[in-house]
Amino acid sequence: MDGELGAFLRSRREAVQPAQVGLATGARRRTPGLRRAELATLAxxxxxxxxxxxxxxxxxxxxxxxxxxxxxxxxxxxxxEHLRQLAAANHSRSLCPGERPAVSRTVRPTVRAVLDALRDSPAYVLNRLGDVLAWNDPFDRLARPLGLFDGHRPNLVWFVLSDERARDHFPDWAQLADHQVAELHRLRQGDRATDDFAERLARTVGAPFTQRWQRRPVTAPVTGVRGLRHPEVGLLRLTYETLEFADSDHQRLVVHLPADAATAAGLDRLQGRLPGHLRSVAG
Structure with a gap:
């Protein structure tokens, strides 16, 4: 976390436009966002x-x-909240230095039982690096044709940022990429494994990742609607809901539901069910 507090403050200073805080925007302004002197005066x-x-x-x-x-x-x-956590981390590190636990690679049997119980809705479990640790059959039928499971260790962040097929599959790819990088950064919290993973992404992907990572995003919605162009059933609109397990090192369960009747019918076809088995959710 060395330097992260200052880097976060600088990234947010550069993101604020002078007009937002009642300052004039001059033609000779060379720095993005606020000048250091302007922020010092405001604060x-x-x-x-x-x-x-x-x-x-x-x-x-x-x-x-x-x-x-x-x-x-x-x-x-x-x-x-992220700013507060950065300051608290610097304080607590000097009082009680230590390493963060290793990245989790397994899920509890009860979590797997929950996945199996979601027989109709695509669902999967992620760790803090975006590794897909476990998933149910509906998600396998949904995601395998996309190419997510082509590697030996599927990772959602890596797939979205580095696989060219992801840009074709997701109409809102830029927003999805923002979301994945924000989640990665939000859960980082001084984790060396996350920094190593980010460095590999930077070497492999380049600007599409580094420009997002350097903005230090931390806001990632836990629910919403995402478009997906599926190679077998066409365009789907999927509502997603994210649930984080309190005692499992930021493992989180993501469940997809159809956002409209056409998507419900498409998911029925993927699962080999008769039309009308799934009902769409409002929104």
């Missing part, structure tokens, strides 16, 4: 102190300064 801190924070030479700001910076940067709830 009522010295430029020297803000410089030390952004350069990682001061990593333990007071709660009052964090709140002032968050207000000045117009941070949403997710960014405020």
């Amino acid at each position: 009522q801190v010295s430029i020297e102190y803000l410089t030390r924070l952004e350069q990682g030479r001061d990593t333990r700001p007071s709660p009052e300064i964090l709140a002032a910076l968050a207000d000045a940067l117009l941070l949403d709830d997710a960014d405020r």
Whole structure:
């Protein structure tokens, strides 16, 4: 996490447009977003102190300064929480240094039983790196024709960012890529394995990943509707719901439901069921 607090503050400073905080936008402005001096004025801190924070030479700001910076940067709830966690991590590391547990690669038998119980809805379990650890038969029938399971260790983040087929399968590929990178960054929390994974993605994918990673996103919706061009049944609109297990190192269950009648019929065909077996959800 060395330097992460300062890098996060800098990324958010560069994302705020002067007009958003009532400042004039000059033609000679060369830096993206706010200047350091402008943020210092808005947050009522010295430029020297803000410089030390952004350069990682001061990593333990007071709660009052964090709140002032968050207000000045117009941070949403997710960014405020992430900023607080970064400051707390720096403080606790000096009091109780230690390594984060290894990335989980297995799921509990009861979690597998839950997957099996979801007989009609595609569902799968991810770890904090986006590895697909377990899935049910409906998801296998949905995802295998896409190419997700071609490798020996399926990973949703890697597939979306590095496999060219993903751009064809997902009409909203850019938003899906944003989502996957945000989830990866949100769950990072100083994990060396996540940083190593991000470095491999950067070498393999390049700008489509690095530009998203450098923005340090942390907001990823846990529910929504996603389009999918399926090679066997055509365009589907799938509602997804994400449930995180409290005691399993950020493992999370993702369940897909049909968002309209046409998608319900398409999923029925994939599963070899008679039409009308699934009902679409509102939204």
